[in-house]
Amino acid sequence: MNIVVQKYGGTSVGTTEKIKRVADKIIQKKNDGYAVVVVVSAMGKATDHLIAMAKEVSKNPDSREMDMLLTTGEQVSIALLAMALIDKGYPAVSYTGHQLRITTSSAHQHARIIDIDPARVDRALREDKIVVVAGFQGVTEEQAYTTLGRGGSDTSAVALAAKLKASCEIYTDVEGIYTMDPRKLKNARKLQSISYEEMMEMASLGAGVMHYRAVELAGNYSLPLYVASTFADTQGTMIEGASKLMEQTVITGMASSLDDVQITVRHLPADASTLYRLFGELAQEEINVDMISQMITDAGEMHVSCTIPKETKELAQRIMTRWQVENPQIRWELNLDIAKVSVVGLGMRTHSGIAARVFKAMADNDIEIRMVTTSEIRISWVVDARHEDKVVLLIGQAFGLTT
Ligand code: ADP
Ligand code: ASP
Numbered sequence: 001m002n003i004v005v006q007k008y009g010g011t012s013v014g015t016t017e018k019i020k021r022v023a024d025k026i027i028q029k030k031n032d033g034y035a036v037v038v039v040v041s042a043m044g045k046a047t048d049h050l051i052a053m054a055k056e057v058s059k060n061p062d063s064r065e066m067d068m069l070l071t072t073g074e075q076v077s078i079a080l081l082a083m084a085l086i087d088k089g090y091p092a093v094s095y096t097g098h099q100l101r102i103t104t105s106s107a108h109q110h111a112r113i114i115d116i117d118p119a120r121v122d123r124a125l126r127e128d129k130i131v132v133v134a135g136f137q138g139v140t141e142e143q144a145y146t147t148l149g150r151g152g153s154d155t156s157a158v159a160l161a162a163k164l165k166a167s168c169e170i171y172t173d174v175e176g177i178y179t180m181d182p183r184k185l186k187n188a189r190k191l192q193s194i195s196y197e198e199m200m201e202m203a204s205l206g207a208g209v210m211h212y213r214a215v216e217l218a219g220n221y222s223l224p225l226y227v228a229s230t231f232a233d234t235q236g237t238m239i240e241g242a243s244k245l246m247e248q249t250v251i252t253g254m255a256s257s258l259d260d261v262q263i264t265v266r267h268l269p270a271d272a273s274t275l276y277r278l279f280g281e282l283a284q285e286e287i288n289v290d291m292i293s294q295m296i297t298d299a300g301e302m303h304v305s306c307t308i309p310k311e312t313k314e315l316a317q318r319i320m321t322r323w324q325v326e327n328p329q330i331r332w333e334l335n336l337d338i339a340k341v342s343v344v345g346l347g348m349r350t351h352s353g354i355a356a357r358v359f360k361a362m363a364d365n366d367i368e369i370r371m372v373t374t375s376e377i378r379i380s381w382v383v384d385a386r387h388e389d390k391v392v393l394l395i396g397q398a399f400g401l402t403t
């Protein structure tokens with residue numbers, strides 16, 4: 001049996017009309033001779049609306065109940081899609097995460113898939129049915145409903161494809177993976193292919209087109225992912241192992257994000273134990289520190305700056321207020337208006353001078369760089385949020401990322 005897992009995102013099933021069009025696309029694949037398993041997200045902005053309602057009844061919604069609520073979004077879309085398929089004369093059956101025993105960790109709202117029981121899917125496929133599965137959800141060993149983090153339906157699809165030894169196609173509202181979010185860079189170039197590593201970097205740096213865990217999982221199983229448009233019949237992008245790549249460029253893509261804030265703490269005692277205590281306390285609150293810069297002044301004091309996710313800023317503020325009570329000489333500030341811009345490319349392993357080209361583009365345009373980090377295949381830097389659009393354009397042009 002040639003099994004394919006197709007995943008359709010929220011905008012692709014945003015209306016009942018679109019659900020019927022998606023059903024036609026699925027039927028085409030079925031008629032091509034495939035056994036088809038479909039993973040769907042909630043319709044349009046359904047998940048956002050559910051979250052907004054939760055916030056209306058509680059400032060801090062209980063996390064178990066939040067997942068009980070969020071999983072309903074996908075339950076609506078799977079039922080409607082299965083109905084549409086049946087109506088068009090194609091036997092179909094929908095399943096929730098619970099029904100397929102998509103077992104996950106118990107971390108509500110960011111659970112990780114542990115295993116999937118393929119028995120029900122196998123049976124339905126053998127009965128020649130199209131199987132429609134709720135993305136984004138699972139269930140703990142204790143039968144509590146969980147969700148996999150925003151955008152997590154991609155991960156449901158990849159996990160199912162790996163389990164069923166199927167191929168995997170991700171259909172969305174863009175024609176594939178571009179060098180940069182086409183909403184942020186108008187002339188971004190569509191890529192024929194991109195490596196798992198590069199896509200993982202881009203996903204974690206703000207390219208919301210793929211869920212990070214989905215790419216990681218696909219890489220672990222060497223499962224190629226085909227990303228393409230739901231409604232346009234154009235060639236999409238393959239996410240696959242580096243050895244298969246068609247294009248050889250130094251910089252493959254870029255990403256930018258407004259999701260971080262910068263904390264700067266000045267006049268700290270200049271010793272390693274201070275750093276250890278400071279970052280230890282941030283870690284204890286599960287605050288995910290990304291970039292760090294540190295400087296020791298001539299006066300023997302230490303200044304430290306780091307970036308953290310915006311949603312953890314209150315926790316960090318609390319820690320810093322406590323530190324200031326203990327050490328009245330320290331000064332700290334939070335900069336909320338920052339953009340983190342990154343370029344990503346496997347070619348950086350073998351080419352030098354990329355950072356210099358980035359810095360030149362910034363210097364020529366009087367854009368101050370507040371912080372920089374690099375890894376083997378990426379450079380990220382922080383600028384004032386108001387410069388984001390300009391930096392994206394400059395870098396897009398400087399590295400040939402536009403058409
Ligand atoms: P879906 O609902 O299908 O899961 P998403 O909204 O999660 O869709 O992802 C698609 C969106 O990702 C696109 O509309 C696009 O704006 C955005 N995006 C961000 N970075 C990229 C990129 N590098 N290439 C393509 N799309 C990107
Ligand atoms: N419906 C979920 C969300 O909006 C999952 C997904 O779309 O992948 O985040």
Ligand code: MG
Pocket residue numbers: 009151154208209210211
């Ligand atoms: Mg998505």
